Amino acid sequence: MIKTKSIIGALAMTVLMVVAAAPASAQEHSTPEIAKQSWTFGGIFGTYDKNQLQRGFQVFKEVCSACHSARLLSFRNLQEPGGPEFSEAQVKALAATYEVADDSVDGGKRPGVAADRWPGTGQSDADLKASFGLVPPDFSVIAKARGTTQPFPWWILNYFSAYAEGGPDYIHALLTGYEETIPEGLKNSDGTPFSLPEGKYFNEYFPGHAIGMPPPLTDGAVTYGEAEGGVAVPQTADQYARDVSAFLMWVAEPHLVDRKESGFRVLLFLIVFAGIMYMVKRKIWANVAH
Secondary structure, three states: OHHHHHHHHHHHHHHHHHHHHHHHHHHHOOOOOOOOOOOOOOOOOOOOOHHHHHHHHHHHHHOHHHOOOOOOOEHHHHHOOOOOOOOHHHHHHHHHOOEEEOOOOHHHEEEOOOOOEOOOOOOOHHHHHHHHOOOOOOOOOHHHHOOOOOOOOHHHHHHHHOOOOHHHHHHHHHHOOEOOOOOOOOEOOOOOEOOOOOOOEEEOOOOOOEEOOOOOOOOOOOOOOOOHHHOOOOOOHHHHHHHHHHHHHHHHOOOHHHHHHHHHHHHHHHHHHHHHHHHHHHHHOOOOOO
């Protein structure tokens, strides 16, 4: 009994130490916590918004694709159900506006077709590295490769809410986290005063705060077409960031809705199966004394 009490006491003390240490760690870290955004595809029954994905693709095409590739995205993916759902004619017309490398044709290039993958930035890796100091990451799975962190014990709740939108939350925060002035008193991890290197930009949410990418979004930078239902969509940097974050989530996980539906069907089957097995057990052992 004494040994059991000692083990329980040690576990309780460990939990208290972890909880007590969490706020201190948060205070030492200068990067603010990334807020959870409201996404149509969030939660157990969330789905993608076709109109938002179409707007997000427009932002990606007009702004992001100049520096970032998406090697796993094919033109024909843009017409798939559950995605932006462009028409077949729209996809073919879009693909034809690009030239893709093809060694089997004269000149080594030809107009794109729906089966081709996204052609890339049109710049060499050397040019991109000279501009930014490194080659900008590919955007094919960037929404799954990035995420957010939460202090203990709040991250435990994510298992019950099916939270999987950390990537879009991070992308939105990064795109809207640029500041023209550096906050006073900001210090590096070693305690020295923070100074922005030449050619870098201050971003509140980027690790280390010094990012080579200039602010990509400004109000009015992208002109949206006429909105369905007669409701105009704000043409602001925040709205652009939301739309392109949602689009990049779809690029990274285009079958998200199918996965959720499959998971729900499996859970429903297991619940029904458990009920049937319980009734079978009651029937088999009904006349057995125990």
